[in-house]
Amino acid sequence: MATSSENTIAKATQEVTNDEKETNGTEEVAVEPKTGVSFPVKLDDGKQLNCVGLRKKSMVxxxxxxxxxxxxxxxxxxxxxxxxxxxxxxxxxxxxxxxxxxxxxxxxxxxxxxxxxxxxxxxxxxxxxxxx
Structure with a gap:
């Protein structure tokens, strides 16, 4: 018989696995050449990213x-x-x-x-x- 904490851990693991399946197939990722940091090319709201954390390279x-x-x-x-x-x-x-x-x-x-x-x-x- 599983305890409530074991059930909670199993449920959280299953949710993470489901989330990974949803994002792995559809999310396009780019790698910034100078830093080696990977980042999503497009956000959930459809906006384009040009580098890590910036939507516009002209921000600064x-x-x-x-x-x-x-x-x-x-x-x-x-x-x-x-x-x-x-x-x-x-x-x-x-x-x-x-x-x-x-x-x-x-x-x-x-x-x-x-x-x-x-x-x-x-x-x-x-x-x-x-x-x-």
Whole structure:
């Protein structure tokens, strides 16, 4: 006779197996070449992903992300404005302004004055540069 905890575990295992069957056959996955991280190409709502976690590659650099050629020594400045606005400047030219409390908190956590992890700050900077 099975206990209630064994029944719960068996049911959870069966649900996970059913979920895997549903997603394995229909979900298209891509691998980001620079990081090796796999991500779904399309989300459940039908929107296209261009890289891990971003629906648009122009999120930080604005519409000019395809037009700007970064050369060695290029200066990218991300600054915080009042009201959770992040302003991105490349070589002195304002490229984008994004107003998002979540984006500001995420970026501040990694590249702020007191980062959560100094190694993570360095890795974040390197991976951010590799996206461009």
């Amino acid at each position: 650099m604005g519409q000019a992300s395809d037009d700007i050629k970064l050369t060695p020594g290029s200066l990218i400045e991300i600054s915080r404005l009042p009201g959770f606005v992040l302003k991105t400047k490349v070589m002195g030219e304002v490229i984008s302004k994004v107003e998002s409390e979540l984006l500001w908190a995420y970026i501040n956590m990694y590249i702020g004055d007191d980062p959560l992890d100094k190694d993570a700050k360095d890795k974040f900077g390197i991976s951010l540069i590799s996206l461009f």
